[in-house]
Amino acid sequence: MALSDLIDHSPGRRSFLKGLAAGTAASLAFHPVLAACPGPRLSMKSATGTEGECPQSVIKDGMVYRRLGRTGLLISEISLGGSPLPDERLFFRLIERGINYIDASESYENGNVERLIGRAFKTFGRDKLHVHTRFHLRKSFTEAGIIASAEASLRRLDTDHVEVLGIHGVEDPAHLTDERVQAAFEKLKAQGKCLFRGLTSHSNQHGVIPKAVECGLYDMVQIGYNVFDILETEKDVRTYGDYLGESGIRKLIDLAHGKDVGVIAMKVLKVGGRRQDLAARKDGGAALFQAMLKWALENVKLASVVTEILNESQMEQDLAVVGRPLTSGDRRTLYAHVAAHARETCHFCGLCQAACPRSIRTADLSRSLVYFDSYEKAERARAQVRETLAAGAVSACEDCGACERACPYGLSVRERTRRAASLFA
Numbered sequence: 001m002a003l004s005d006l007i008d009h010s011p012g013r014r015s016f017l018k019g020l021a022a023g024t025a026a027s028l029a030f031h032p033v034l035a036a037c038p039g040p041r042l043s044m045k046s047a048t049g050t051e052g053e054c055p056q057s058v059i060k061d062g063m064v065y066r067r068l069g070r071t072g073l074l075i076s077e078i079s080l081g082g083s084p085l086p087d088e089r090l091f092f093r094l095i096e097r098g099i100n101y102i103d104a105s106e107s108y109e110n111g112n113v114e115r116l117i118g119r120a121f122k123t124f125g126r127d128k129l130h131v132h133t134r135f136h137l138r139k140s141f142t143e144a145g146i147i148a149s150a151e152a153s154l155r156r157l158d159t160d161h162v163e164v165l166g167i168h169g170v171e172d173p174a175h176l177t178d179e180r181v182q183a184a185f186e187k188l189k190a191q192g193k194c195l196f197r198g199l200t201s202h203s204n205q206h207g208v209i210p211k212a213v214e215c216g217l218y219d220m221v222q223i224g225y226n227v228f229d230i231l232e233t234e235k236d237v238r239t240y241g242d243y244l245g246e247s248g249i250r251k252l253i254d255l256a257h258g259k260d261v262g263v264i265a266m267k268v269l270k271v272g273g274r275r276q277d278l279a280a281r282k283d284g285g286a287a288l289f290q291a292m293l294k295w296a297l298e299n300v301k302l303a304s305v306v307t308e309i310l311n312e313s314q315m316e317q318d319l320a321v322v323g324r325p326l327t328s329g330d331r332r333t334l335y336a337h338v339a340a341h342a343r344e345t346c347h348f349c350g351l352c353q354a355a356c357p358r359s360i361r362t363a364d365l366s367r368s369l370v371y372f373d374s375y376e377k378a379e380r381a382r383a384q385v386r387e388t389l390a391a392g393a394v395s396a397c398e399d400c401g402a403c404e405r406a407c408p409y410g411l412s413v414r415e416r417t418r419r420a421a422s423l424f425a
């Protein structure tokens, strides 16, 4: 979707709501982004690179689009994770329903995710979608290797550029400013093959995100953020208790937002249970995972929530949260869920791994268990465990317990490590 299609040139925010059906408009009028937006426009550099005015958020055809930090891109507040994407028919329907941001990676589905996005470009036009695809920094990576990877992605996408090119799963903050990485980015940007730099981080967000923000090179970051990272206002903490201690994820979002770095949330539905089990749990008519999406979207510093939508029912359920406020009933449901499952939910903070004297990759193994338990991605979990175990055997564990003392959330790290290793080894 072209930026110009989304910008409302009328003087007031009310006009955003003009074209909406009355019921939808009534609910969207209370949307937290709109409530927090100081006005319909801010003076800033837009995605086209020209100095001008750009709105913080707009509504079009029932979808809310939020500004992705200094990129100026306006992206749907529900966006699509490409690991995997749905089949082509459903994918195209989701685009028709207003989703315009797709999260991809060279590694997803052997490149078929990028090929499918390429077919969407052909069908809907290149301007209809904003794409973030990523390269991996494998052992002994080179500038030429990064460029080759990005160019292979462009060929699969059948396009000459992506909006955001990112590094997949940054773990070592030093990689952010590595001269091989930055030389590759500079060349690709100079050739117009990517407009902005981004990244995801899974295992060491607390180490990676501050450096990504401070170095000033990255325009957006994708952060794991979900209701298990609860740390609300002081009043909420008094009311519900802070079950998890201070995760600090919210602080990372604040930090990025303060420098106008766009923030997208991922792993929002990382849950203490499978998605289909959660669908049956209702409170006040809202399914628990819908409440999780609303909880994340309530944070106005986020541009979007990346979610996987694989069937019609998930499409309807996820899109139903667009513009809907988190209710007090939703909040009670979420806190009860967190209370029940907090000690089995890994936050991917990486602190256990950093504390291990034997360099056992406890956090990576713990993440594999989440793929297995919550996402039912046994094959992906198995592959990840194999890769992890190749880097260091769990049998080297000396049972010192340092990992568990380091875990701020009280997880049984040793038990999780052994279970992951035994399940898939």
Ligand code: SF4
Pocket (backbone or CB within 6 Å): 355, 356, 357, 358, 359, 360, 362, 396, 397, 398, 399, 400, 401, 402, 403, 404, 413, 414, 417
């Ligand atoms: S108990 Fe094992 S895995 Fe945990 S820190 Fe000690 S050596 Fe590492």
Ligand code: SF4
Pocket (backbone or CB within 6 Å): 345, 346, 347, 348, 349, 350, 351, 352, 353, 362, 363, 366, 406, 407, 408, 409, 410, 411, 413
């Ligand atoms: S097990 Fe605990 S310390 Fe390790 S990554 Fe998960 S939440 Fe962090």
